[in-house]
Amino acid sequence: MRSSNYDKFPFVPVTAKPDACQIGWSAIAGALRVALPTEPTAPNQPIVLAVECYPGTNLQQLQQELAQALQPAQLIIADDLYRSPADIDALVAGPLTDDPVFGRLNGLTVADFFDSEKLQEAQATLASAAGQLVVVLGTGATLVCPTPAVLVYADLARWEIQLRQRRGEVANLGSANFAEKASLKYKRAFFVDWRAADRLKKQALPRADFLLDTNDPATPKLIREEDLRAGLAATVRRPFRVVPFFDPGVWGGQWLREVCDLPDGPPNYAWGFDCVPEENSLLLGFGEARVEIPSIDLVFAHPRELLGEAVHGRFGTEFPIRFDFLDTMGGGNLSLQVHPLTEYAFDKFGLAYTQDESYYMLDAEPGAAVYLGLKENADFPQMLADLQRAQDDPAAPFPAAEYVNEFLARKHDHFLIPAGTIHCSGANSMVLEISATPYIFTFKLWDWGRLGLDGQPRPIHLTHGAANVQPDRTTTWVEQNLVNCIEPVASGAGWREERTGLHEREFIETRRHWFTDVVPHHTHGGVQVLNLVEGAEAIVESPSGDFEPFVVHYAETFIVPAAVGAYTIRPHGAAVGTECATLKAYVRT
Template sequence: MSFMFKPLAYDDLTAINRPKLSSYVKNAIIVGNQDVAKTIIGSVKPSAKSVILVDGYVGSSFENFVNELQRQIIGQNSKLFDMKDVYLSEKEINELTKSNLPLNYEDDPVLLFGKLFDGKIDNLIDDKKLNDSIKEIQSFKGICIVYGHGATVQPLLNIADKVVYIDISPKSAAIRAREGKFMNIGDKKPRPFNALMRRNYFVDFEVVVHQRKRLVNAGTIDFYVDGNNDDEYMMLPFEALKDMLSTLVQYPFRCKPVYLEGIWGGEYIRKVRNLPMDIAKNIAWIFEFIPMEVSIVVDVNSYNFELPFATFMSYASKKIIGEKADKKFEGYFPVRFNYDDTYHSNGNMSIQVHPRGSFSRENYREKGSQDEAYYVIATGHNAKTYVGFKNNADVKEFIDLTEKSQQDGTEVDYKKYINAEDSIPGKQVMLPGGTIHASGQNQLILELGSLTIGSYTYKIYDYNRKDKDGNTRPIHLNNAKKVLEYDRNADWVKKNIAIEPILLKESDDFKEFIVGDTDLMYYQIRRVELNTNGSYEASKNDQFTVITLVDGEEIEVYSKSNPDFKFCQKYLEIVVIPASITDYVIVNKGYQPAVIHKTYLRPNFENYIL
């Protein structure tokens, strides 16, 4: 999602996975900064030359960590080597990444967008400086600790005795960025938040995530550290981490949601989840399961061990999404899920459009189209979902009016041009790239999206609103006109992307409908209406399924072959049933009927052009 979103500093501790872990994993966890450091230092041979590499995710507090390591070295010489000393100069890195961060104010007035960096952390390192440091490390008699992004590039791995990786959640990284706690790779001072996060999204995150994936796949790490709390690190030996993840992937699982404020934010999720009133005034987005933005928490011997979901995917992508999907989507989870909350809010989401695949690939080096889908969960008075143009609408006139509004602030009668669907719970609208749309005021929407790392939302009209800082919210008409499908009118919408439910199966326990299906998108959506005390069974082959409890109190989902692999799912929680579970059962545990939103890849999805 967009780096402009600022996650709230709130931890939702309801999203904890409790698989039955081995005694090895339970006994292997080390908690506390001193004990973590002692364990690492104690793993190298005393009175010998040793090299410890400490790499980590963006925002990791390297100095805090290695200073504690050094304090635990007794009776030996030690020396710290900071990777900042071997990077290319700030000027050289800026030149290298200039095309990734274009200054195109005409199309991108507040510099939201960019192009994903096509390189590795190695490309940001000065080879001569690195070789000089390696010579110094090899001549030092004692323990050398090399730390920072890129500490695990191959020349350093060649001389390493131990490798430590500090991982933190994307939410922690964003909060630390907002607090000015770290800089972009190679910089001498922190950039303003928006500029820092833009560089992160299109450069720093890319190189660091790919380096982490390489280390995980190669099994190069010795110690894996949960670095989300600088006052209390938690650590697992990498073999124990693999054991834990190998167990977790056999279960249905849930990720930890992230909450974000927005100008049109509502009140539904706050009330359902009893979120504190003081965390934000307008909770607009709930990143319930956006794969590159969320983390996963596992109960390890009563400690909440947290790691980015992307790290879990690096280790177990084939078992999570299946071999075909893993090959097609190159190890990325291909669907994202979040809630858009305008319930009892002060307005609609902006009228917007997203790019199709060819535009995304050419301009952002993304993998494909930014498709979305809206499922209506709850509504208040007069809720609408805006999608497509009205039949016979003068689209050019509408665009001309929005351009004029951008210049002089005049109001646009958007309802004259944009098709409005009545929002009723259970309504599913598919939104392939190029489709004009907006979620209206007074509803809770489950939004799905396709595989994009960033977020490319081209606002066409935003009702002349200002953000909380008093600045007019940006409009992206130039790009919108390049990708907008002008002929997607109300008739086309009803025929292709807002279809009537199609009954597939019916029993005494449930009814199952196809509610979202279009050849323009690679995933399909079903709705399962489960009676009180009812159960539902399904089987799948090399496929994952994502289920959301969109009505009702509680369901239990478990593997039919291995019933101990289960998850108790509450209202509005989103649970992944990994491909490793080939047959599953859902049982209604509440006292009222339940409704389940079910997402999976369409047959022959591998033939879809991203």
């Protein structure tokens, strides 16, 4: 393995103005008091401070701090106006289904959670508070009062929400399920809470006067709307990184711990999420202060500049490319799995596209392997019977070697995995996984007879899997179509470009550049995601000086917005005089 100067807290510098960011409740309350008018804007109206909250925000803390600091005549909690938890459970039961992992995408909104009578009573209370200060806070505060005097959006990243779910600190939207398994809370948030909240966020955040960063309960931060807007505008016109996060797993390894300088606490690190804008956060720098926002806010605010016209036209305000790490160095095999075909994903789950992916080998020990596709003349019905037998009887392990190809994996190999292909990364590998974004839809077929970190069997999805494994993707086809399908594309002084995939069934194109000197790149009107897969560090520059030079280190993933246009990459620092490599992904148009 190798050490590196991997940056775990990348940020986008916005401004050094000392008053741009208010830190701590005292400073925040002071800024809000200044912003609130002393008189209502219309006769017989209240002065309303609305705090729209993303689900997972600590409402108790917000209520306590704002009530103490502002002394409002009335304080209305939007969440208290919801239908009963039993009614909401019934409301979401259909989309959630009875599967422990999968639900169905749906059109539920935050408005659907409100009890109409309670809402009307709260609005009557508002109307009766003429000339007085009223604070309305919670998820749906802007539905209680659509036109407040001051609007604050209290935001936090999904990864932080997941950590709070695991600690039992938060329940799902409109629920009291604090003690429920974290995996079930995550599932409900993924299919219901976050979808509904994002629909409301798209309406509320552009109207907000302030953004409140609630990721760290001990150090809340408040910035004005114009400074948030400046930060997002700065980000979308330069290369940037989102804040990575890491998680242990039953098969996890030790490579990420060493290379990314991660804490010793967990037994391993299985996943490293280095570019999943739905769940990563984005740090904006205001002098020494760092304001953390969900990186999806950038997608919502600047989809055309970030994604490009064609990608935005196809995917809307979704970021379609995902880069993450799968570390099995000193660990075990991933589960044997398959992803749904496009039509299956749409019919069963309401997904517009599926999780096509690939494994790029950042590193591999001798003997490491990738399981990919079926062997020639494999008896498919018998394989399904053996998978079922292994599921029913732990003493009858699935004989994977009889049915599934096992390819030796070396550093810089690239294995393509279109949906419907049975696959699995083996032990002692470090995978950079490049995929489409709907990443929750993995059908596990066999988990090597082990338990999860919670001591319970991990869910297996044989019925889904059997309906999607393509039995004609056998050895010869896989070798010709999915294993190291590398083609030279172009070259210049000190660089060469190769196409490494993906398969024609997949909408993502990948290109690898080897270089010892300056490499010209261009976004061609579409977002690009890159990782420095070889070399200590490189520098990304604008030929016309449109953005400040941007340094990236080994294994760091970075995003180049469509609006950037032309840019160059060259070795930097300790990498000067050595050969470096980047792997770039973009949506084919």
